[in-house]
Amino acid sequence: MNKYDIIIIGGGVVGTAISRELSSYKLKIALLEKEEELAFGVSKSNSGIIHPGTQNRPGSLKGRLCLQGNALIREISRDLGVEFKEIGELIVVFSQEEVSRLLQLKQEAEILGVSGLEVVDQAWLKEHEPNLSREIVAALYAPTAGIISPYRLAYALSENAVLNGLEIYTQSLVQNILVMTPVRHFGSTSLFEITTERNTFQTNYIINAAGLYADEISQMVGINNFQIRPRKGEEFLLDKKQQDLTNHLIFPLPTKISKGVIVIKTFAGNPMIGPTAEDVENKEDLSTSEQGLEKVIRMAQRMVPSIDKKDIIAYFAGLRPVADDDFIIRCEDKVPGFVNVAGIQSPGLTAAPAIAQLVGRILKQNGLVMEKKKDFYRQRKKTVHLSNLAFSQAKELIQTDRSFGDIVCRCEMVSAGEIREAIRQGAVTLDGIKFRTQAQAGRCHGGFCTTRIMKILAQETNRPLTAITKRGRGSEIVKEDRADDD
Amino acid sequence: MMIERNLVIVGGGPAGMAAAISAYEQGVNDILLLERDQYLGGILNQCIHPGFGLDYFKEILTGPEYADRFIKKIRDIPQIEINLQSLVVDLGADKTLTILKPGLLQQVRAKALIMATGCRERTREMAHIAGTRPAGIYPAGLAQKLINIEGLLPGKEVVIVGSGDIGLIMARRFVLEGASVKAMIEIQKQAGGLLRNVIQCLDDFDIPLYLCHRIACIYGKKRVEKVGIIKIDDQGNDIPDSHFYIECDTILMSVGLIPENELIEMAGVAIDRKTNTPLSQELNKTSIPGVFVCGNAFKIYDLVDSVSGDSGQAGVLAGEYLKKKN
Ligand SMILES: Cc1cc2nc3c(=O)[nH]c(=O)nc-3n(C[C@H](O)[C@H](O)[C@H](O)COP(=O)(O)OP(=O)(O)OC[C@H]3O[C@@H](n4cnc5c(N)ncnc54)[C@H](O)[C@@H]3O)c2cc1C
Numbered sequence: 135m136n137k138y139d140i141i142i143i144g145g146g147v148v149g150t151a152i153s154r155e156l157s158s159y160k161l162k163i164a165l166l167e168k169e170e171e172l173a174f175g176v177s178k179s180n181s182g183i184i185h186p187g188t189q190n191r192p193g194s195l196k197g198r199l200c201l202q203g204n205a206l207i208r209e210i211s212r213d214l215g216v217e218f219k220e221i222g223e224l225i226v227v228f229s230q231e232e233v234s235r236l237l238q239l240k241q242e243a244e245i246l247g248v249s250g251l252e253v254v255d256q257a258w259l260k261e262h263e264p265n266l267s268r269e270i271v272a273a274l275y276a277p278t279a280g281i282i283s284p285y286r287l288a289y290a291l292s293e294n295a296v297l298n299g300l301e302i303y304t305q306s307l308v309q310n311i312l313v314m315t316p317v318r319h320f321g322s323t324s325l326f327e328i329t330t331e332r333n334t335f336q337t338n339y340i341i342n343a344a345g346l347y348a349d350e351i352s353q354m355v356g357i358n359n360f361q362i363r364p365r366k367g368e369e370f371l372l373d374k375k376q377q378d379l380t381n382h383l384i385f386p387l388p389t390k391i392s393k394g395v396i397v398i399k400t401f402a403g404n405p406m407i408g409p410t411a412e413d414v415e416n417k418e419d420l421s422t423s424e425q426g427l428e429k430v431i432r433m434a435q436r437m438v439p440s441i442d443k444k445d446i447i448a449y450f451a452g453l454r455p456v457a458d459d460d461f462i463i464r465c466e467d468k469v470p471g472f473v474n475v476a477g478i479q480s481p482g483l484t485a486a487p488a489i490a491q492l493v494g495r496i497l498k499q500n501g502l503v504m505e506k507k508k509d510f511y512r513q514r515k516k517t518v519h520l521s522n523l524a525f526s527q528a529k530e531l532i533q534t535d536r537s538f539g540d541i542v543c544r545c546e547m548v549s550a551g552e553i554r555e556a557i558r559q560g561a562v563t564l565d566g567i568k569f570r571t572q573a574q575a576g577r578c579h580g581g582f583c584t585t586r587i588m589k590i591l592a593q594e595t596n597r598p599l600t601a602i603t604k605r606g607r608g609s610e611i612v613k614e615d616r617a618d619d620d
Numbered sequence: 621m622m623i624e625r626n627l628v629i630v631g632g633g634p635a636g637m638a639a640a641i642s643a644y645e646q647g648v649n650d651i652l653l654l655e656r657d658q659y660l661g662g663i664l665n666q667c668i669h670p671g672f673g674l675d676y677f678k679e680i681l682t683g684p685e686y687a688d689r690f691i692k693k694i695r696d697i698p699q700i701e702i703n704l705q706s707l708v709v710d711l712g713a714d715k716t717l718t719i720l721k722p723g724l725l726q727q728v729r730a731k732a733l734i735m736a737t738g739c740r741e742r743t744r745e746m747a748h749i750a751g752t753r754p755a756g757i758y759p760a761g762l763a764q765k766l767i768n769i770e771g772l773l774p775g776k777e778v779v780i781v782g783s784g785d786i787g788l789i790m791a792r793r794f795v796l797e798g799a800s801v802k803a804m805i806e807i808q809k810q811a812g813g814l815l816r817n818v819i820q821c822l823d824d825f826d827i828p829l830y831l832c833h834r835i836a837c838i839y840g841k842k843r844v845e846k847v848g849i850i851k852i853d854d855q856g857n858d859i860p861d862s863h864f865y866i867e868c869d870t871i872l873m874s875v876g877l878i879p880e881n882e883l884i885e886m887a888g889v890a891i892d893r894k895t896n897t898p899l900s901q902e903l904n905k906t907s908i909p910g911v912f913v914c915g916n917a918f919k920i921y922d923l924v925d926s927v928s929g930d931s932g933q934a935g936v937l938a939g940e941y942l943k944k945k946n
């Protein structure tokens with residue numbers, strides 16, 4: 135029997151941030167994830183924005199954690215070698231009447247503690263964002279907004295946590311939780327038995343960070359006080375050729391349910407437009423629609439008229455796990471030792487590091503003895519990405535290690551060396567390699583490099599080509615290997 | 621010190637080879653031919669079907685046989701230096717090329733430059749098809765490579781989107797490999813590819829071709845499960861209630877080719893954004909003097925024979941340009 139102090143359910147950015155935070159204490163911790171790799175849930179399909187806190191109610195938990203997360207991400211990204219770019223955002227308006235809304239947003243954000251806000255006029259916009267619509271009259275500028283690769287962040291967090299003792303179990307769908315000794319007096323905890331597809335675990339504390347399925351996990355211990363409803367967001371990625379389209383993140387005025395369709399600049403340089411916001415029934419419904427595309431194009435063009443449908447090279451949909459208006463982060467009194475981290479919709483990526491610290495405090499308040507490790511390894515070696523290097527650096531690297539000069543994906547300039555590195559860091563699927571390295575993420579969509587990546591993955595993981603998948607069992611790329619027939 | 625060469629040709633497919641040979645025949649010496657692959661021949665290497673060379677050699681050859689004729693010829697010309705496994709990663713306006721070779725990153729400046737970089741396939745994303753993104757959706761050329769070069773069968777129940785020549789050739793290939801090709805879906809009123817390919821690849825194998833139909837949606841979580849198809853009218857509008865489904869595990873996209881011109885675009889050559897070809901009034905010329913483009917990079921050709929013919933002209937132009945300069 136595997137026995138732990140804490141088990142975290144769900145390996146998205148929230149679960150991995152919590153893992154990393156808790157791995158700095160003398161505790162035995164495991165992370166359970168149903169997919170074949172981490173960050174295959176909500177954390178892989180979002181806008182990648184580190185929000186400044188401008189679109190949240192001042193009193194909300196979301197707003198507070200967003201602001202704290204925005205501050206924390208700087209240090210974390212430096213420690214973990216994940217690129218964070220503070221490019222700033224502009225919330226734009228089309229009439230003088232709407233300027234009062236900007237002032238109101240500014241005031242609310244300032245109460246929350248967002249700094250550096252400024253309302254800028256047309257002259258400023260013309261100078262700093264030449265491609266914006268001439269009909270935009272003013273904008274609220276928030277310099278602390280930034281962008282990051284959400285999956286690279288989650289992978290870096292988990293790698294660092296493993297270095298500090300975390301144990302990860304993938305392909306481990308939690309099916310059942312038994313509360314063994316429910317003790318009711320204050321400060322004591324329970325003993326849980328968790329059953330997955332392949333294992334049984336015991337633990338004193340459970341952190342439920344299961345994203346879209348947090349309600350189902352919670353129900354397993356008898357807590358039924360919230361329900362997760364998926365809210366779909368479709369996003370469309372543009373060709374890197376358009377990387378100078380905008381310099382900042384461009385937002386419209388927010389609506390009640392979302393921040394609106396944004397013109398985003400992704401960490402890789404490609405512009406991206408979206409997301410939509412539509413409530414759906416099915417937690418697995420990741421389809422995009424023709425209506426979604428039309429809507430996003432129309433709304434994005436209103437802000438940046440030169441955006442062209444022809445430049446779209448990829449699209450995807452993500453589902454926001456919506457419970458209430460706000461995040462639910464609490465230890466459930468009825469089941470001591472069970473902590474819900476649920477309804478983590480936007481800005482969950484931004485807030486993740488702050489959520490992690492809050493969970494630490496909640497555990498302490500609920501009786502867990504938490505002693506810092508003396509030998510906590512804060513840093514992670516930065517992963518090399520050839521395309522980020524200057525000519526002289528690239529030249530030197532290639533001379534020392536030839537595999538970095540062996541280009542596999544030529545749209546994004548990813549070498550065999552980088553792909554092997556990603557596999558060593560834990561990638562076992564083509565999507566896992568794509569998220570870590572960008573290989574297959576460019577304009578040809580893997581048309582040229584898929585076979586080569588499959589071969590490297592098969593070789594490094596000692597599997598036949600027929601076992602190589604896009605994103606786990608059932609998504610095999612090829613059905614038969616004729617060379618194996620004889 | 622920067623290495624300088626008279627003529628650099630990027631791409632060792634039929635276009636690049638024809639250009640190199642003709643430049644040599646024009647009297648250009650010191651020609652450097654760069655090819656990122658381990659072989660010359662370009663896309664012809666994966667076209668193992670016959671149907672090449674009827675115009676140029678008055679013979680029916682397979683792709684590799686056709687390529688071989690040029691490879692033999694070019695290997696016999698010592699003035700043409702061939703560098704394989706040499707990927708051009710950057711191009712400056714002054715014709716400085718950054719080249720990546722195994723264990724080496726180097727720069728070379730060309731007096732004259734011919735780009736013969738071929739094309740890539742349009743993807744499902746560019747065709748804006750709604751639905752999910754499971755495994756099992758491949759550009760037809762990738763499927764061709766998987767089967768013909770790697771010996772891997774990508775799927776067993778196939779629907780092909782678009783009726784270009786690659787799609788037609790692959791329809792037949794899948795059937796010959798024991799898979800079932802359930803339909804080919806074409807939005808236009810007629811097939812995109814050559815008539816002979818429609819007859820030899822679809823009709824002869826009883827594969828249904830749905831003209832004036834389009835793929836509306838792709839279904840399947842991990843692997844493709846089915847596609848939704850709609851009939852369209854003369855104006856291109858969906859016909860109500862014409863929607864139907866075909867179950868399949870694989871979708872091949874054969875919806876057109878896009879010239880690969882990102883390098884010359886980096887260098888500042890004017891590009892037609894609609895076709896991704898150089899803006900040009902004359903065959904093989906670009907807006908930068910001394911930079912020429914030929915083969916599928918200049919425009920998409922149906923027949924390799926015309927590629928070989930037209931690309932010779934690029935060698936002539938480069939020769940004339942160098943004579944004037946020296
Ligand atoms: C379209 C869109 C755009 C967004 N843009 C932004 C943005 O720009 N900035 C921002 O800050 N936020 C953004 N968000 C929000 C952000 O993506 C989420 O808040 C965040 O990713 C949530 O992370 P998570 O770890 O809670 O969820 P997830 O990443 O879904 O992680 C939960 C994990 O639990 C696993 N799991 C579920 N059930 C079980 C089980 N029974 N057993 C084992 N494992 C299980 C899942 O497989 C999954 O990996 C956006 C969201 C969407 C949908």
Ligand SMILES: Cc1cc2nc3c(=O)[nH]c(=O)nc-3n(C[C@H](O)[C@H](O)[C@H](O)COP(=O)(O)OP(=O)(O)OC[C@H]3O[C@@H](n4cnc5c(N)ncnc54)[C@H](O)[C@@H]3O)c2cc1C
Binds near residue numbers: 656761
């Ligand atoms: C599936 C298919 C079936 C076909 N069937 C027929 C047929 O039946 N009959 C017929 O006549 N024609 C057919 N064709 C058409 C014919 O093959 C092409 O028109 C011809 O190959 C185009 O030649 P090219 O040299 O312009 O391009 P390619 O053959 O694509 O050559 C381009 C070369 O440039 C290299 N390159 C590109 N970028 C770089 C770089 N940055 N650095 C270094 N090297 C680079 C590539 O590796 C490649 O070798 C078919 C084509 C396809 C794809």
